[in-house]
Amino acid sequence: MTVFERQTGKRVGMLTPSSNTVLEPYTSAMFAPFGDAASAHFGRFRVVEISMSDASQGQFTDAPILEAARSLAEAKVDLIAWNGTSASWLGLEKDRALCAMIEAETGIKATSTSLAYDHLFRGMGLKSLGLVTPYLTEVQDLIVAQYASQGIAVSADARLEEKVNHAFGTYSADQIAGMIREVAKSKPQAISILCTNFRGAPQAAALEAETGIPILDSVSVTAAHCMREMGLDPARVNNWGSVFQLFSDLHYPSQQREKQ
Template identity: 45%
Template structure:
């Protein structure tokens, strides 16, 4: 069984019971263990900032390491206003001190956004307006355009847990307008239950900080989380993150401008008309959320379905022709497609796009074959329990 060590703000009364609830039904998978560090107030001043100094965190981390935990997480969102580098340095220091992999709530939220390709993020926070605006600035530096719901205006950390869950739900709904996802940024707010319930209504992921921290800790410890009943991140986030990694590595290896993966995997909320992942070169337009085409009826996809081998197109002068929108709207001039065949079904395919005509070398085709193998491995690891 995996042991998760969590550094907890001393005045937090939410994250421990919520974490236990999230792990209920997966007790053979992992156990959670907590050490507290003094945190009572959230503000933009030296006194508040001092609560998040490294040494108290490291002292608590050393205590957790005595329990031989497999991962240590700072279960607090202070990096969201102190700066992401603060948390990166903290995680590195914890690992250097204890030899245990480490993460934080802020790093987990950013990793969740990366896994789902989020660039427009709604924020639901309990803090004062100046702290909330600092979070917007911090996340903007990480490539996230944030829409901020009206903050609750609270600075007493213990009081965050007294905010009714119904109020948190309304704040999430307010933050969701025109967003790819919503993040509840605070680990002492009861957002996990509301987040999981609202995903279906809103049609977008909702990343609660407590849930995201547990997800990333499990993933970092190698637990392959695929837990039902608590929202998409715990069910499918690690699978999606794996897809992103495969596509990013493929794009670099093959020299493509864009790589995408499309899959029919209903148990993970995936269907081929929207991509399961996408990696982009600098300045290349995203195709991730364009659902304007019936993908299964495209000439190129029907060709893949018939032949079940890679389709190599150094140009588009020969059949099968791709959709004209791919050329006119997205500027694609060459592509390499490879099917993902599970048992007897073509579950999906990987696409590599070039904005200029080009030959696809044997090395590039080998990289595509390796990427397909990696997708199969991910589906075997994470996807079987939820396949159709």
């Protein structure tokens, strides 16, 4: 390809909480095996706290998210993803409605972390889940209730009682690994690291080998789902745990993956 030819790689636009420092470098590393064939691009809107306060919940109103989506659309992306977990406590209908609005505003297909999890959970026939987050109990209890309404029992959970979004990304990998080992004792079908600003993804493969349980990190789940939505094969991504093979094996209607 000469410098004068157009680049035709797939592009995903990620809507990112403003105080998140984890998902951008991790997501870019996950897309690296595709080279010029695929890339991730990011737009931010203000999110600084996760709690059930009015101020915190007001961060997830539609207007700022739609403005960020319109800006991402100017990069001619093939897909827009809300890379955040708020629908895990607000309900999946929140993200379904948001994605419909993004598609209406931009003409670009939209998805989210919570919708990616839902697709994976359904594909796995998931009934029991271990849950690891940095969140407050008031948030975590709502997440557990949302999963119960979907027929998924949280067999054990761990949380840090933290509400400052930027602080989520400052907790060490060793601390997160300890939380995973604790919930693994309940022998769930899978363990979710539910937060896109939490440093769980790089150690997922090692912890899966140690516990024998799939580790479903939010950043990884979002990236793998977006790859499939764009017709890419997540199985090309190595060293980030089984999530990428799990998504490679999932059924996506009327879609063929890239040829290896």
